Every structure is written in structure tokens, then in C-alpha cells.
Amino acid sequence: xxxxxxxxxxxxxxxxxxxxxxxxxxxxxxxxxxxxxxxxxxxxxxxxxxxxxxxxxxxxxxxxxxxxxxxxxxxxxxxxxxxxxxxxxxxxxxxxxxxxxxxxxxxxxxxxxxxxxxxxxxxxxxx
Numbered sequence: 001x002x003x004x005x006x007x008x009x010x011x012x013x014x015x016x017x018x019x020x021x022x023x024x025x026x027x028x029x030x031x032x033x034x035x036x037x038x039x040x041x042x043x044x045x046x047x048x049x050x051x052x053x054x055x056x057x058x059x060x061x062x063x064x065x066x067x068x069x070x071x072x073x074x075x076x077x078x079x080x081x082x083x084x085x086x087x088x089x090x091x092x093x094x095x096x097x098x099x100x101x102x103x104x105x106x107x108x109x110x111x112x113x114x115x116x117x118x119x120x121x122x123x124x125x126x127x
Contacts, residue, residue, distance in 0.1 A: 002009065020087045025095040028079075034100035039067045041107035048114045050121035 043064050045051045052060040058070055077083040114121045 021088060023088050023090045023093045027090050027097075031097050032095050032102070034097055034104065035071050037104050038100060038107065039064065039071060039112065041104055043068055043109055045111050045114070047123050048121050049124050051110060051114060 026053055042053065053062055055070075058066065062070070070107065080087065
């Protein structure tokens with residue numbers, strides 16, 4: 001009788017699943033806000049004629065609609081559970097958010113640099 005119990009315990013050890021806690025809604029909200037901030041600052045930077053988009057998947061001077069469409073198409077697999085069978089955790093969203101924060105800081109730095117040298121890099125549509 002004892003040997004049967006020991007065998008069942010070993011079998012149970014391999015059939016137990018580890019629960020992975022999904023990301024909290026605040027992490028998703030922060031992640032989404034960072035992507036909206038990226039679109040905003042990219043649009044602000046592209047108002048100057050010497051600034052170009054660095055993303056190789058986009059044209060040099062994409063419109064705001066194109067930036068939003070690009071974000072939607074590339075992020076649907078992350079947000080929609082039908083496309084993403086992987087449980088996204090807070091840690092993974094934190095890493096992606098850190099990357100987006102660096103992108104936004106870079107965009108803001110470019111805007112500040114261009115605004116200090118408006119004579120060398122005028123706004124598009126100004127004389």
C-alpha cells in the first residue's frame with residue numbers, strides 16, 4: 001500500500017502546473033500610454049525638415065495615421081488573447097516599457113536639440 005502512495009505522489013509532482021500571474025491592468029495602461037507618447041513625440045519631431053523616422057519598417061516621414069496604424073498592427077498580437085497564447089507578466093511589460101521610455105527620451109532629446117537650432121533646421125511649411 002505504501003509503495004502505491006509513493007508512486008502516486010511522484011506522478012502528481014509532474015502533473016502540477018505552476019500558476020503564472022498575468023500582468024496587472026496598470027502595467028498595461030502604462031505600456032499603452034508610453035506607445036501613445038511615442039506617437040506624440042515622433043509627430044512633434046517630424047514637424048522639422050531635418051528629422052526623419054529611424055524605424056526601418058516606416059517611411060522617412062510617416063504621417064500620424066501611419067504611425068498609429070503601425071502601432072496597432074504590431075501590438076495586436078500582444079494585446080489580443082486570440083493571437084497571444086503566452087501569459088504576459090508584469091516583468092515582461094516592465095522591460096518593454098523601459099525600452100519605450102528610452103525611445104521617448106530619445107525623441108524628446110531630438111526635439112530639444114532641433115528647437116535650439118531652428119535656423120539650421122526650420123519647421124516644415126515656414127519661410
